[in-house]
Structures are given as C-alpha cells and as structure tokens.
Amino acid sequence: MPQKALIIVDLQNDFCPGGALAVTNGDQVVPVIQDWVNRFHHDHQLIVTTQDAHPSNHVSFQAQGGPWPPHCVVGTPGFRLHPDLWLPADTPQFHKGFREDQDAYSGFEGLLSEGGQRTLLLADFLRQNGVTEVYVAGLATDYCVRATVLDALKEGFKTWVIADGVKGVDVNPGDSDRALVEMARRGAELI
C-alpha cells in the first residue's frame, strides 16, 4: 500500500501562460512536477490530480458577480491538464467547483471523477489507499495550493509543499510568499 501521495493541484491550461487565468510562468513548474511524478511512479506511491471543473455559468465568474474571468470550463481546452505533463494512465482525477453555485479552492473539496461519475472525497480516497503523507505541488500557491495544503493538515496528513513546484497569482504583491509562510506556520514542511 502506498504511504505517500503526490497531489498535483490544478496544473490546467487556463492557469498556464496563454490561458484564461494564467499564472505568470505557471508552466515552469511542469518539469519540476514531472520529476516528482516519475519518482513516485517508480516507487509505486500514489499520484493524484485535482482540477477546477466549472460549468460555463459558474458563480466564481465575473458575469455571475464573481472575481474571475471564465476558466477551466469542463470540455474546453483550458480545463485540460498541461499537455507536457506525463502521468500514468490510471492517475486518479479529482474535480472541484463543478456545481454552478459553489466555488472550491481546496483539492480536498474535490470528488474522484471516473467514468463520468464523481464519487469519493480526496481525504477518504487517500486514507483508503493507506496514505499518511502528502506532497503538494501545482497552481496557484496563494489560492488552490494554499487551500489544499491547509486542508491536508486539518485532515491529519503529514504535509510537504514542493517549493519549486508551485507558482502563485500574487494579485497583491507578496501573496505567494505570505501563503508559504502561513502553510509552514500551520505545520507544513517546505521541500
């Protein structure tokens, strides 16, 4: 049974350069995360991905009074994971923010998505697979990575943040650095 899980947060085209809600240099984390994927795959540890999976009229979009332009709408290219990231074919995918009236930043609000159905919560899935430690990377440091890391700690997982495998939005300068400090203060280890 795996003890460790790599959680790849929202490494989607819309959060990468050229996307609807691009994180500056967001794609620079791809080769870093690829190294971690290869290592976890080799060691038979668990790898999971999370994705924003919004309907086209999602509550977080500006047309509905939300803060963001439309992004990660299911079925659009922006929803897909970055094409340069290789993942094992059976990598479990967790979708979040799929209800039009509910936003979700944390991967722990995501449900396992397989065969058109959404079932298990991420924390339950990890526990069922014997996971006690999680390694978190992806986009964006100051939003979904932060929320995912804080929830991982709350759920009792030993939590590592892959420092060079995350990038932030920095709506206010320094948001990402502050998020990393907060994650560390709450008990996450930077690696």
Ligand SMILES: [Zn+2]
């Ligand atoms: Zn979103």
